[in-house]
Amino acid sequence: MQPRFRNWHVQLALLPAWLIVVFAYLGTMVFTVRMSFTSSKGIPIMDDVGLRQYDRLFHTDRWTISVENILIFGLLFILGCLVLGFLLAVFVDRLARFENTLRTIFLYPLAMSFVVTGLVWQWILNPALGLQANVRNWGWTSFTFDWLEQGDRAIYLVAFAGIWQSCGLVMAIMLAGLRGVDQELWKAARIDGIPTWRIYLHIIIPALAPMFITATLLLATAVVRSYDIVVAMTAGGPGISSEVPAKFVIDFLFTRQNIGLATAAATVMLITVLVVLMPWLYLQYFRSAPGARRAA
């Protein structure tokens, strides 16, 4: 078969992917960035106001609070998931029994949506009838836990709910990683007389570094996209105290009718992600000769 003809089939098969990449990803990205330099309100206008939208953006409280929140949320969520997920994996691995049951329990929240997660925790944590009320009913009448209604605390609870939902993911990744650790490493360490916790700290965790990177990346992606959980749990409230960038953009695009500002915010998100992601992607996929096995 002639190479040209063969290639024609391959390119046809890749046509949908190319269309999606060119139009839905790159095209929209360019369009969004372009819109961020316009004064568009409810409908797009193709003028050029330079960086005025960005200037406005960073003088908008709603945005600065959003950025602050996403940093708090992101840090707590990622660290919480990594620590708890890793601990769970270690303990499940050490127990060496009931693994299926435990894994099922720790992982089921992941099967549920962020909306469901947000709503459940909203119900449990609501002060009037939830945890606080129940503990008071048990007799500790001065017990107070109303962070969901405190402007400067609500975001912590969102992070908490997020950890509950996602740390099973980290556990599953780490459990696979632990199983992949050379068993002879354990033997060598035992012969060297290294205490178990030090084996984990000095040998296992370094050996699992790729797993930690992968998990962090997946969690970070979830952080940037976090929208559903906030909408469901606090709707950005009380007031605008638990707003996040993803929600900021959606709100200004579809309800607050300020396309210029919204696309400027989206562009800031895009740039941030790119700056963080590019070095990693390069190292991970393109420096270490992709598909080296096909070199022959």
Add this chain to the structure above:
Amino acid sequence: MASVSVRRLAVSFGHVKVIENLDLEVEEGEFIVLLGPSGCGKSTLLNTIAGLIDIEAGQVWISGKNVTWTEPKDRGIGMVFQSYALYPRMTVQQNLSFGLRMAGVPRAEIEARVAKAAKLLQLEDLLRRRPAELSGGQRQRVAIGRALVRNVDVFLFDEPLSNLDAKLRNELRVEIKKLHRDLGNTMIYVTHDQIEALTLADRIAVMRNGVIQQLATPQDVYHRPKNQFVAGFIGSPTMNFLTGRLILGAAGPTLDLGSVSIDLSAYGFARQSSDVPAVLGVRPEHIDLGAASPGHFAANGKVEIVEPMGADMIVWSRIADTPVRIRVDGDSAFRNGDDIAFHFDLARASLFDAQSGERL
């Protein structure tokens, strides 16, 4: 004094008994190789000595102490693994010193020991590298170094050369042998490679199904295999086996192969039993071409296949319908169908009971 002593050992995984009632005495300074096919329990035995596997019954003694329940680190052993098991993301220096630091050995002492091991194993230029930056042979040298710095009496090797390519394996094999010569420690070495076993060992323990089949010097294991399993496992190409009936006639013992009868008077019997099915084992290198010498068994045959192997050549022929391999000089010229005469010395052959496989 025995350096390592295993007494009436039993090990099982779940309900599977891997080792039952095993005894092994290793002399001080001795190089013992545990040899056998995979799944024969040799690694299990080694791990038991190391204290990495809990035993079900029996005792383990090392250097005159009962260490049956002792933690691996306190047994006075160093161990080298097949996968090297180097600590990732630590430099060679850190790999060598980590255990000592954990044990609270003084800094100067650590440095001295690491330097000594590095010198002995030519690791001095590699101390700052990480395992990922080392070749397989270098990694294994580091792994040996890690055992070395522990200043212990007994070294355990668990198939240390199996992950290396043939050339490196040969080089490192010699290095291990030199190491044993220079240090004089007791070494217990697990392998499935008979060349390693024959070249390194003072004594070889050939194992199968958790049982030591024969514990003897390489010469003995090769020349006087205790049973048919050992005979077939050691030697490459493998020993020729001729199955027949042992008959103790008036003219002396013979092996009746049906069409041919082999006079066994020259064979040094360990014990005799009459009229039993028996197997005669003859190594290919013990069959010579040409006219028979006295006391040898002679036969004629046709060349069926010729396998040149460089230094020597394997010629396939037949004795009484049983295919026989004959090892001849590499520069011989044979063609399929050539008529050949060959003979072998019965004093160098081995006779086994066909049922029990035991040497007769």
Add this chain to the structure above:
Amino acid sequence: MSALAELGPASGAAEPAGPKPKRLTAGRLGLYAFLIIAALFFLLPFYVMVITSLKPMSEIRYGNLFGWPAAPTIAAWLKAWASACTGVTCNGIEVGFFNSMKILIPSVILSIAIGAVTGYALSFWRPRGANVLFAVLLLGAFMPYQVFLYPLVRVFSMIYLYSTLICIVIVHTIFGLPVMTLLFRNFYAGIPIDLFKAARVDGGAFWSIFLQLIIPMSTPILIVAVILQITGIWNDFLFGLVFAGRENMPMTVQLNNIVNTTTGEREYNVNMAATILTALVPLVVYFISGRWFVRGIAAGAVKG
């Protein structure tokens, strides 16, 4: 020298022998305690959801969150399904359920089909530009959706597809493509290239190799992909909200409207029943698939 002989087997009886006596160490106890507490923490919300949905409002008002329902009733479930209100309409979450199904089935099929073909072409045929395509796809997997949304809305409006079933299915296919491609590409990277070469030598062409050789070998990864897409698409909120339109509003959006639309007293039992109902499909998929779900996580997470 004879020290050992004296200690011989006979005198060894008093010495350690046989298996090491097992003791329940503090560490082991801590391990159990940690895992039990963790398991309770993870199960608690589900427990609260279920018991709340079985209580009448009169009991809920008492503020006994963790208490077992005194008089369990499924009234809240019936209401959640058929007559809970979102603003002015009171049709329950039933509509959302069927909308989600309508969205789910074509989206799952389409996104997996395109992902599989793309992964196959990238993995085995390596055409020109494959690296660029893969790089952008990979990048797309990590980008904030906010960058893509508005232009897509404009484009769909221009071709009169905005707020239709087709629109939301296409959107799910677009944003499912990176993960699906990655999944299949990684799986195909594990198939020996010699097999593919053999098929080429035997005269196989692009589509015949794919359909007759590769797809039959892809069952495990297809299962993983189906699980991943069912849970992912069912649980989607943002795309449903933006692209599906009022007529096709998926269950998650409907659920949020029911719970967070405050007209009159909030009926927590109905809310929780609706929440469980919404979570039911992915949960059932999860419990049935078990290990496959975990495989999906691993396959999606680990690089190729």
